[in-house]
Amino acid sequence: MQSTKEESKKLERLTLMAGTVHTEANKVEEAEPDLKGKKLSWGKLRQFDSFHLEAGRIPNINDHAMKDGWTKTLALAFQSVGVVYGDIGTSPLYVYSSTFTDGIKKKDDILGVLSLILYTLIFIPLIKYVFIVLWANDDGDGGTFALYSLISRHVKISLIPNQQAEDAMLSNYKLETPSRKLKRAQWIKHKLESSKMLQVVLFLFTILATSMIIGDGVLTPAISVLSAVSGIKVKAASLLQGQIALISIVILVLLFSVQRFGTDKVGYAFAPIIVLWFTLIGGIGLYNLVKYDVGVLRAFNPKYIVDYFRRNGKKAWTSLGGIVLCITGTEAMFADLSHFSVRAIQISFSAVVFPAVSLAYIGQASYLTKFPEEVDNTFYKSIPGPLFWPSFIIAIAAAIIASQAMISGAFSIIQQSQGLSCFPRVRVVHTSTEYEGQVYIPEINYTLMVASVLVTGIFRSTTNIGNAYGIAVVSVMLITTALVTLVMLLIWKTSIWWISLFLIVIGGIEAIYLSAVLSKFIKGGFLPLALAFFLMLIMGIWHYVHVKHYNFELENKVSSNYIQELALDRNITRIPGIGLLYSELVQGIPPIFRLFMEKIPSIHSVFVFVSVKRLPISKVEPHERFLFRQLEPREFRLFKCVVRYGYKDAIEAAKDFEKTLIRQLKEFIYHEFLIQEGGSPLQNAPLEDPATEATESNQRRAGSNTIHADETLKAQGSAGNSSGSILPANSNRSANSSGRRVGALIPAIEEEKQYIQKEMEKGVVYLLGETEMVAKPNSSIIKRVVVNNIYHFIRRNFRQGDEAMSIPKARLLKVGVTYEI
Template sequence: MSAETNPAGPEGETTEKNQLKERKVSWAKLRRVDSLNLEAGRVSGSGTHSSSVSWSTTLSLAFQSIGIVYGDIGTSPLYVYASTFTDGIKNTDDILGVLSLIIYTIVIIPMLKYVFIVLWANDHGNGGAFALYSLLCRYAKVSLTPNQQPEDTELSNYRLERPSNQFRRAQKVKNKLEKSKIAKVMLLLVTITGTSMVIGDGVLTPSISVLSAVSGISSLGQDAVVGISIVILILLFSVQRFGTDKVGFSFAPIVVLWFIFIGGIGLYNLFKYDIGVLRAFNPKYIVDYFRRNGKKGWISLGGVFLCITGSEAMFADLGHFNVRAIQISFSFITFPALLAAYSGQAAYLRKFPEKVGNTFYECIPDPLYWPTFVVAVGAAIIASQAMISGAFSIIAQALSLGCFPRVKVVHTSAKHHGQVYIPEVNYMFMIACVVISAAFRTTEKISHAYGIAVVGDMFITTNLVSLIMLVIWKKSIWQIALFYVAFGCTEALYLSSQLYKLPQGGYLPLVSAIFLTMVMGIWYYVHRQRYIFELNNKVSTEYMKELSSKPHINRVPGIGFLYSELVQGIPPIFPHFIANVPSVHSVVVFVSIKRIPISSVSLEERFLFRHVEPKEYRMFRCVARYGYKDAIEEPEVFESLLVQHLMEFIRQESIMLEADGTTTAEQVAINDSETANMSQASSNRIVPTEQGAGAGAVSRGSSDSIRSQGVAAMSSTFSAPPIQGVNEEIKFVEKAKNMGVVYLLGEAEVVAEPNSSFLKRVVINIIYRFLRKNFRQGDRMMAIPHRRLLKVGMTYEI
């Protein structure tokens, strides 16, 4: 349900009251008259995410995308033929067979699969494995974390659709997914593995691209080539902090010039040496090639596949651009240039087959050699940008969904929220690229490892998109089968060829993917167990009511934001906080930062509030909802927005109760009834540690901030008399904000229960603890000022 923004004046008030009356049925059904269960969709022009983008903006993004997305696939002509004919060319007709394979591989996977199908499987303009997973989580309850709430499904960007009667098959599949724990685990595991493959690709792409370009000066010796490549790689990663927007505009002219060079040189060689190679558009040459070469032809597919490395960047980098921009830039610039380049090299090799080892540089006309070399180095540098940007995007998605250790995500563009930079990951990539370049030294050895990461990610994308076609798009079974067979079988064939090279270096991406999958899986597992623990141990209503009977607890002026991941109830850290610091602020807000499986949440729908009973305590629960593309505001902006929406909630609540005819006493009864139905704690236990030692210690520097406000501590009773009138209540909150906002952060140390298995103790007590201590802490993630921060720790046994 959506409502237009109310105009100012009496007419606006009348419209608002009419809308409130229309919602009475919905409120009665939800049994709560406050914003945690109000329907969303209150955004003006809700659902306008997909609003049309002007052609000038689209063309500008298309130009930028050339500099970001196509550097990898665009520099493949540097090494494809050399990687395919590793033992030389025995029969010149094999050149036609390989060219035919290259042509149809480019047509089938980048063009048909990605440009015309997979790009449309985006999540509000975002691509990558986690975008696909988020889509599935919205349309079916397949998330392993039990934090789905009815009000989230009403968000403007959620767009929940129900399968129609004529597609009951989709409903059956959806039900099976929701009921099967194994299916949920496998779906998450496949998503994490696909993400790990892209991250591995982001490490291998810079190494092979730069080494292949610098090989144009191989006369200086291989040591010089490797050394220069390492220097270039370090410079490349040093400029990432400037952001995709600036880097894209800077790189795009170079890549456009690169495509002009390779396309022009290709046409020159085509007409000069053998225009007859265009016969390769006939697929019969593929059949002839395999008949002649048998097993060797199958093995050579590993080299042929390198012609489409970087295709997945079109989908992974989609959040930086849009579908139309990618389609335009690939169809009208990248695709023609690549066909001309490969055809020209084939024509040259038909006359000089012995020069296949360095085909690209050998076939360049002498006057253009050094200009082409300079542009090639520049394009190779840019090629690295494609997968680096894609890796940043999907890591940011994984982080927001609780599947990656905490890292700093910097949003580098105010116009395009998907453009991000992650400093820690950037430097890890740089170190890995330098090590790989120094260890492998040649593009031939790196190519053995390179293809497995790429084709592995492509195959996972095919599986996820097929599931989306079945459950969400509700395509007919023959369309799904055609998609899966055509692309899945093609990629499976290439994957089998790549696996043959496992001993020659192909093990590297598999080992890195397994390692990253374990890290992400462990982080998600403990993150989920911690959430379930807090859910099962949330604070009871009785405890909250008894606070006023404890004379040693004082209220101090100001507002306190107590952060927790719990979105249902009061977190168990609160009693521990009261035990350590027996003073709380005159207004307390339990804040939960909740990530929704959508790309973005409108500011008008971001904050949900609820009173913590009794109301005279002036305590509130707030759920701040963010999509995986949304950046959390700076503390000053965040607290201003939250308090502003809190005051609006108080005002709206008064109007709602009046319109609904519900008395305050009746609402309190509803609140108490709901809270009494909370989950009981199982064998999980809270183990508070003694103050001043370990996790139970209060952060000293932060406690000074509280003490400074509490020196003149108002020895007021815990519950103050209710203020008569909405305006007075709002003024009280505003005055509390002016007195200062303090952030109360619960730092929970997670350990395995004493009777846990050895594996569980290793996972939680060693691996997870190491990750947590060596990545960013919660206060650094939210950039909370230390002078206004109070930390209280405790230990959770799970």
């Protein structure tokens, strides 16, 4: 009797929340046109193969914008020093030697170069990144993919047509309808959504920047370690450059070999060393400034930049390829934002990094005014004698930390690329239970190690590697500027004057630097472009075929009539247990299902079509991950399930995944049964109306054991009244009447849940299609080479789908099928 009363109260609460959910539906309807450009209504969603909502809008427990206390912010700022700034902090080791490759001809050139360094640090890391770009984060995540993700939530630029109105209801989605007052944003949005070419160009720019950052995982260890080790020549002049390169290679091999142990608690472990490094270079810079020539502070006058170019002309322009190395690693401030906060990064850079690095360059310039002939190894030669060996050891440690950060960053980016179907499947190992961003990819680690060792062994000098490094650095920055400009236009809706100023000043500076570094193409600059081209080729081809595969299944999906006929076919055998058919198709049943039934005319007692979907957000809260729908006829027990992941989410191991899925399925059956059979006022609305138990369900899944009716009424009633609830005036009486009939439904509900549980205990079987993609016979020769040769080669040499999802071989059934695209 007590159970019946509780169920009655539950049903009453579901009814009271209908008005609020309907209001949310109206918001999505305004924001989301359907695939044909018409307005969606909840009454029509079912025909687009949509789902009831198991998760509504809830407070985001991981809200990055949440205000942290000063104690936590300062702690994060301290940690960020150890993770983010190793690369930019080791740049003083090689900037002057990479700039004055032919020596210093005139002492006034030192002031010109110093002025360029100082203003480059001010305009790019400080103004652009610290005060502008950091705010363009994707709910706390930064980097190129985060920017692309942020834009794709507001504009339908995804090449895979799997958008659902329900996605906008996720707590991390934070979709805002563009203001109709700003026609500019709407016009740009329309252009992007209607132009396939612009969508492809935006995607290519994104993977180009991504490829460049992965390439940094090769170049950063090479140049950082080699420049740090080169300092030993000050005390051991007899060492040859080849021997120094060999020592660097040994360090690099050791560095990459320990990656498998992970970088747990990396912030606290590395921060003291990097803080000591910044203290050291800042202090040495201040010492040199006072000792040799305080007059170099005149470099803050930009007149010296003009004079430098007037004196040297084209030579000054080519020297920018060395000067730009002073901002290597700047992109890490944005890419590693998810581990910290905007305010923490701003404090750490402004208070620690910028002053220390600036003093280091000023001190070296002061030293060079007295000893211009020692430009080849300025940093080490300017160190006071007693501090040399401590500085040498700390420099190597800082170089290793800088390399570690870029290698880990490359792993994270490849994980994101794989999540968005832009990279072949590789084994991703999560090395920390506390820091979910810490991953290790064995195949990529050894590839980066071999490439980094080859670069160090072939180039041997920081000057040649610097030529390559500069192109990678500036290319990524320029693409970030373009994407942030789009964010300003579409999302922030900034004044066109501020946007123009940002694009002209920042973009202009970066364009000039890019032109300079490209002039060194044949002197090593070709390397990052070659690496980027190779990676873009892999990523582009993989995504192209993936999109074609998805569109093929969408065009050939199984009709609902086929399911109805299957249910009536007496020749179909029902097998004990639960079957899970995996696919990525969201809108319908994949054609592989028909092939399964033709080959094996039998189906499990409970069958679930599982669609794994990646969303343009970094993370999906676990209690919002599953969307279910039951296919007709209900007694056939066929379900469609969309499992939603963010681009940083990891797919659980098969054992954990199936337990979660079955638990969520039973909960769905419970609530679906109450709504459809309980005689509530919801039956007066269309069946498609997703007036579900969003708030109560989410709170329960988040850990709340009891939700009182008066609390739910207080939370939901005001929202429903303010928005104009569609419930009839006698909704309370109707709910009570329905509640009296709930008692009769409880046994049937429990019986259905127990049936699911028993079938699970009999075994869960995974079904996958072994899809062979081939180009149509009448395709162009380029398409046939790309699909039939290159794609097949990539696919054969990377992990298969069942391996990536850790599906047990003993419970896996595959059926081969060939798709002509």
